[in-house]
Structures are given as structure tokens and as C-alpha cells.
Amino acid sequence: MKKYTILFILVSLGFALQAQLLWKITGKNLEKPSYLFGTHHLIPISFLDSVPGLFPAFNECDAVVGEMVLNNIDASAKMMQVAILPDGVTMDSLLNVDDYTLVDNELKAMFKFGLKELGLMNPAIIRTMYELELYKTKTGFSEDEQSDSYFQLVGAQKNKKIIGLEDMDKQIKLLFGDRTPEQEALLLVETIKRKDLLYQEMETLNTLYKAGKINELVLMAKERDEDDPLAMTDEDYAQMVDDRNFDWLEVLPDYMQEQPCFIAVGALHLGGENGLVKQLQKKGFKVTELKAKKK
Numbered sequence: 001m002k003k004y005t006i007l008f009i010l011v012s013l014g015f016a017l018q019a020q021l022l023w024k025i026t027g028k029n030l031e032k033p034s035y036l037f038g039t040h041h042l043i044p045i046s047f048l049d050s051v052p053g054l055f056p057a058f059n060e061c062d063a064v065v066g067e068m069v070l071n072n073i074d075a076s077a078k079m080m081q082v083a084i085l086p087d088g089v090t091m092d093s094l095l096n097v098d099d100y101t102l103v104d105n106e107l108k109a110m111f112k113f114g115l116k117e118l119g120l121m122n123p124a125i126i127r128t129m130y131e132l133e134l135y136k137t138k139t140g141f142s143e144d145e146q147s148d149s150y151f152q153l154v155g156a157q158k159n160k161k162i163i164g165l166e167d168m169d170k171q172i173k174l175l176f177g178d179r180t181p182e183q184e185a186l187l188l189v190e191t192i193k194r195k196d197l198l199y200q201e202m203e204t205l206n207t208l209y210k211a212g213k214i215n216e217l218v219l220m221a222k223e224r225d226e227d228d229p230l231a232m233t234d235e236d237y238a239q240m241v242d243d244r245n246f247d248w249l250e251v252l253p254d255y256m257q258e259q260p261c262f263i264a265v266g267a268l269h270l271g272g273e274n275g276l277v278k279q280l281q282k283k284g285f286k287v288t289e290l291k292a293k294k295k
Contacts, residue, residue: 038267214271
């Protein structure tokens with residue numbers, strides 16, 4: 001995905017700006033309303049307190065619907081299997097000497113251990129670990145504060161039904177795609193070379209998210225730089241966002257008919273012409289944002 005300069009400066013006007021993250025779904029013979037909330041894994045749980053009407057909406061629902069069921073032992077086992085490189089393949093066989101040294105030094109600076117310890121891991125996993133650690137180092141963010149898994153954890157404690165829209169096989173395919181280990185290794189190198197731009201992009205994304213600017217998030221994801229090897233192509237976006245939305249729309253109406261659902265998925269899935277908000281409206285549901293009351 002392209003790296004960006006900071007695009008927006010938020011000015012407090014005396015009322016909350018997060019309304020576009022939470023939507024109420026009614027109509028089409030639903031006995032009770034369901035709710036749609038856009039999540040973001042780099043936002044702490046404390047942010048949820050600033051979203052108007054969020055917790056009452058959550059408490060009204062009998063089921064929590066997410067992209068996948070997170071607390072799943074079988075799913076974790078499958079991820080562990082693909083996290084390791086194939087037999088006979090190691091990071092030093094995928095990278096030239098200069099790139100290997102670059103990655104090794106950067107990992108040691110970030111984690112205090114390098115490719116000697118991580119050399120058998122799929123570079124896609126190393127890249128994901130690196131990106132999260134980069135953000136944590138810059139901001140003090142803690143994985144224990146992530147908001148995207150919060151609702152399933154609390155929902156399970158409250159004996160709510162937990163529903164996954166996808167299984168781990170689908171998630172693995174999205175993470176790795178059709179890329180070879182060699183291609184993943186080069187993406188890791190490019191990520192490290194562009195780490196300052198990567199962090200800048202994370203900050204911009206967080207700014208837009210906190211403002212509830214879901215359509216701007218879509219535009220940001222779709223804008224491309226042909227010279228950026230990390231840029232998301234139109235095909236990438238369709239596979240990661242649009243196609244999944246249409247798959248989910250095949251089952252979400254039935255789930256909402258069975259019980260009121262709190263649907264918590266990545267915020268990028270809400271906005272745009274193919275986003276869940278507009279597509280649910282096209283299916284005949286009334287989808288309205290929960291607006292904050294002026295102070």
C-alpha cells in the first residue's frame with residue numbers, strides 16, 4: 001500500500017467525530033436492530049469509549065460477528081504450519097548478502113534478535129511482526145490494548161454467540177496470496193527500506209479512522225504509486241475487500257434474521273460503493289449512522 005503524508009488535521013468542535021464507525025441496521029422484517037462497527041487493530045481499547053452509543057448497541061445484541069473466530073485452537077495450529085518456510089528454504093537462501101545484512105541488523109535493533117533466530121519463518125510473518133513492532137516502538141501502543149478482538153472476548157464472557165464470516169484457510173490465503181517465499185522476502189526488504197514512510201502511513205490511517213472517515217480510508221487504500229513495490233493493486237483491493245464483502249453479504253441477512261448481531265469487521269469494509277453500508281442498503285435494509293449528541 002502506498003505511503004502517505006498526513007492529510008487531515010482534526011479540530012475539536014465540541015462533539016464527537018466517530019459517528020461513521022457505528023451503524024444501525026433495521027428494516028426488511030428484522031425483529032430487532034443489528035449493528036455494524038468498523039474496527040482497526042492499531043487502535044487501543046480506550047478509544048472505544050469515545051464512540052457514541054457503542055456499548056449500548058453491543059449489549060443489545062445476542063451474537064458477535066467477526067471476520068473469523070479469533071479464539072480457535074485449530075486455526076492457530078494451521079497458522080503455525082504456514083508460518084514456517086518449506087524444508088530446505090531459509091532466509092539466507094532467499095536474500096543476497098546485502099539484503100540479508102540489512103534485514104538482520106534491523107531485526108536485531110527492533111527485537112534484540114535477528115535472522116539467526118527467525119531464519120526459518122515465512123518472511124510474510126516476519127514482516128507483519130516488524131510492522132506491528134515499528135508502530136509499538138514509535139507510539140508506545142500495546143498488543144494488550146487492541147480493540148478489534150475486544151468484542152469477541154467480551155461477547156464470549158457474556159455468553160453471546162460468536163460467529164466467524166471466514167475460516168483460517170481463507171485468512172491464510174489472504175495473508176500469503178500466490179506470492180512465493182522469494183517475493184515475500186523482497187517485500188520484507190522493501191518494508192524495512194521504507195519504514196519511515198510506512199509509519200507515516202500508519203499515522204494517517206489512524207487519523208482518518210479516529211475521525212470516522214471511512215470513505216477517505218477507501219480512497220487512501222486505492223490510490224497507487226506505480227513505483228512503490230508495496231502498493232496495493234486494483235486486483236489486491238478487490239480480493240482483500242470487495243470480494244469478501246460480497247461473500248459476507250450472502251450470509252449476514254440470515255444471521256441478522258436469527259438474532260440481533262453486533263458485526264465488527266475492519267473499517268475498510270464499510271466504505272465505498274462496494275462497502276457493507278451501501279450494499280446492505282441496496283438489499284433493502286435501513287442502515288443509519290449513530291450520531292453523537294452535541295455537548
